Amino acid sequence: MASSERIFVQAIRRYCAGHGIAVDVRAGGWLIAMHRGGTRHFAFGYDIGLNSSIAHRLANDKSATAEALGLEDVPCIPHHLFLNPSMGAQIAGPDWHKAMLALLAQSPQGVVVKPNEGTSGRSVFKATNRNELDRAVSEVFASSLGLVIAPYVEIKDEVRVILLDERPMIVYRKERPSVVGDGVRSLRELSIAAGHDHQLRELDARDASAIVPKGERRVLNWRHNLDAGARPVLIENGEVHAACVKLAIDAASAIGIAFASIDVIRVDGAWQVLEINSGVMMEALGKLYPELVQATYDAALDRVFDEERRGT
Structure with a gap:
């Protein structure tokens, strides 16, 4: 087993080795074929194939997720969709920029701009004025056909729940x-001393130079993404x-998804859904809790092959 492989790929290899299932890893690990008897199952990206195609597409589309949750009165952060103007005015609409500015005007703390599809907090920007908004929009549209704008909110806590058939796994x-x-x-000095110097680019220059009062805690990144330096802390009860x-x-039921990671946030004392991920990625978590991550993927793969035995 190559140590450079993603934890997701390693977990599938271990499961298949223990269950007499042939495994063929292709495309650098992004496509995995699992073969037993006359049946072949695929894993693609971080998706092991348990979810229906419509649930998968809804979860991967932040705007569609918010709309679907709204239909079921599940509290969530609104995500307003804008299509890339390079696709033409008939698709993007003639007033897309004016609508973006209106959202900014309605959000006193600013807005968050991010690709409509994607994970790990990549190409996610906070904008508090028109110039910041235009830069963020230009950056996202350079690589995405669609983006979403959400109101920026002060998040007290962000929790990820990994569900399998409505059962909390992690x-x-x-x-x-x-x-x-x-x-x-x-x-700045405190950040460097704590080994967080890579977070300095997230700080305003004036804030970074200010002396921090004794005993006062300062968060270094407004993002909660693990790829942005956040640390996973298990919550067991x-x-x-x-x-x-x-x-x-409630969120999983609203879009009919079976295996997903769901991010919920606490804002002003109330919990809301931030987003749903159909591909369950646990790379950072797997480095700290490898047995727990393996057990979760094992349970999900059991479901895949149990369905095969039932002939569904």
Whole structure:
């Protein structure tokens, strides 16, 4: 087993080795064929094929997810869709830029601009004025056919719930990198001393130079993505676990998805759905909790091959 392979690929290899299933890894691990008897199953990207095509497409489309959740009165962050104007005015519409500015005007804390499809927090920008908005839109449209604009909100907590058939397999909080002031050093100096120097690009220059009062905690990144430096912290029971699991189950039921990771956030004391991911990626989590991640993928793959035995 190549150590450079993604944890997702390694997990599938282990499962197949333990169940007498032939596995053929293609396209650098992004396409995996699993073959037993006369049946072949595919895994593509981070999708093992448990979800229906419509549930998969809804979850991968942030705007469609928000619309579908709204139909079922599941609390969620609105995501307004804009199509790339390079596709033509008949598709993008003639007033797309004016509509973007209207959303910005309606959001006193600013807006978040990101691709309509995609994960890991890539090409995600916060904009508080027209210039920042235009730069963000130009950046996203350079590589995406569609983007979404959501109101920026102060997120108190962000929790990811990984569900399989409405059963919570893993629940964890995303803890953003932070430092505690000593009343002597600046935010930049504290960040470097804590090994978070890669977070400096996220900080405003004036904030980075300011002395942090003693005992005051400062979060270094507004994003909660693990790829942006957040750390997964397991939540095994309690009020937060129960509230997040219930909301995640409601969201999964609303779009009819079987295996997914669902991000829920707490804003002003209330929990809302941020997004749903049909491809369940656990690369960062797998480095800290490999047995838990393997058990989750095993359970999902059991479902894949149980369906085969039932002839469904």
